[in-house]
Amino acid sequence: EKGTYPHFMLKEIDEQPIVMRKIIKEYQDEHNELKLDANIRQAMKAADRIYIIAAGTSYHAGLVGKEFMEKLAKIPVEVHVASEFSYNMPLLSERPLFVFISQSGETADSRSVLVKIKEMGHPALTITNVPGSTLSREADYTLHLYAGPEIAVASTKAYTAQIAVLAILAVDTAKVKGLELDFDPMQELGIVANAMDVLTGQKEELEQLTRDYLATTRNAFFIGRSADYNVALEGALKLKEISYIQAEGFAGGELKHGTIALIEEGTPVIALATQANVNYSIRGNVQEVVARGANAMIISMKGLEQDDDAFVLPPVHELLTPLVSVVPLQLLAYYAALHRGCDVDKPRNLAKSVTVE
Numbered sequence: 480e481k482g483t484y485p486h487f488m489l490k491e492i493d494e495q496p497i498v499m500r501k502i503i504k505e506y507q508d509e510h511n512e513l514k515l516d517a518n519i520r521q522a523m524k525a526a527d528r529i530y531i532i533a534a535g536t537s538y539h540a541g542l543v544g545k546e547f548m549e550k551l552a553k554i555p556v557e558v559h560v561a562s563e564f565s566y567n568m569p570l571l572s573e574r575p576l577f578v579f580i581s582q583s584g585e586t587a588d589s590r591s592v593l594v595k596i597k598e599m600g601h602p603a604l605t606i607t608n609v610p611g612s613t614l615s616r617e618a619d620y621t622l623h624l625y626a627g628p629e630i631a632v633a634s635t636k637a638y639t640a641q642i643a644v645l646a647i648l649a650v651d652t653a654k655v656k657g658l659e660l661d662f663d664p665m666q667e668l669g670i671v672a673n674a675m676d677v678l679t680g681q682k683e684e685l686e687q688l689t690r691d692y693l694a695t696t697r698n699a700f701f702i703g704r705s706a707d708y709n710v711a712l713e714g715a716l717k718l719k720e721i722s723y724i725q726a727e728g729f730a731g732g733e734l735k736h737g738t739i740a741l742i743e744e745g746t747p748v749i750a751l752a753t754q755a756n757v758n759y760s761i762r763g764n765v766q767e768v769v770a771r772g773a774n775a776m777i778i779s780m781k782g783l784e785q786d787d788d789a790f791v792l793p794p795v796h797e798l799l800t801p802l803v804s805v806v807p808l809q810l811l812a813y814y815a816a817l818h819r820g821c822d823v824d825k826p827r828n829l830a831k832s833v834t835v836e
């Protein structure tokens with residue numbers, strides 16, 4: 480039930496801090512140690528390479544998960560769009576582990592990959608919000624997202640839950656492998672939950688930014704570098720699927736290799752700046768588009784902000800910034816759809832779970 484909320488999407492955006500706290504609780508034992516199935520630990524330790532398979536928003540969460548797995552657990556990861564992997568399989572490593580990320584656990588494109596890799600004898604782990612789902616039943620192992628039912632077609636709390644669970648899995652794997660880590664995932668996710676509380680309280684500000692940047696536009700660009708690039712892809716998907724504004728997520732440095740040709744007077748460019756090592760260069764990319772007339776909005780993180788930034792996020796650990804930077808992008812998409820009179824929870828042409836290939 481959506482209760483007092485006008486739309487499920489808004490309710491589900493607001494639930495994100497609660498979901499973070501639920502995940503912290505469910506993945507911790509009574510001694511505050513990470514709690515994960517011993518078989519999953521064994522499978523993660525045995526793998527020489529991880530293949531993440533997903534679609535849409537879950538694919539975008541997989542891109543963030545790759546960074547966790549490589550930086551924290553030191554396992555190489557490939558992230559693949561399920562529908563592509565299925566018919567054009569890359570060369571596999573000797574001991575691959577397949578990780579399926581799926582809110583519904585019913586996505587046919589992902590299932591088709593699961594069937595194929597099971598025939599080949601490879602192990603599979605499904606990360607899903609629906610433990611009894613097809614992808615969960617047919618994989619060897621399951622990790623639960625604990626996000627609660629997601630009703631709006633546009634995925635919000637499942638994306639952040641997927642990222643949180645992937646962070647926990649990466650840290651757990653690092654520990655199992657005996658790696659030294661200077662990163663307490665539960666403490667950092669607690670900080671994220673508090674930051675999300677702040678952000679969901681800033682709706683008026685974000686609604687105003689939507690009016691300033693997205694009211695009448697036909698297209699929009701989201702740019703970022705490094706971790707922000709992954710979130711730029713998700714911000715663009717959210718905007719296009721519910722407001723029907725044509726949106727593209729781009730790596731800040733890649734824009735000038737062609738796509739900058741599309742920037743005209745007033746084109747909105749939403750830039751994320753949450754990463755210290757690329758803060759200077761993403762701001763350079765913003766200047767490049769502003770010089771061509773773009774209406775640029777910088778969303779930065781406290782500590783990296785500059786005077787004219789449109790929106791400043793509360794600070795969180797730099798690996799976990801996608802969990803907070805996505806929230807204003809979800810809300811921008813929500814208000815853009817609302818102001819344009821679109822059906823927020825049930826956008827045209829889309830179904831909540833895509834059960835055909």
Ligand code: F6R
Pocket residue numbers: 534535536537538580581582583584585586589632633634635716717720831832833
């Ligand atoms: C976007 C969205 C879709 C799904 C995709 C995968 O908001 O909801 O892109 O993320 O269809 O669905 P699941 O995660 O159920 O496999």
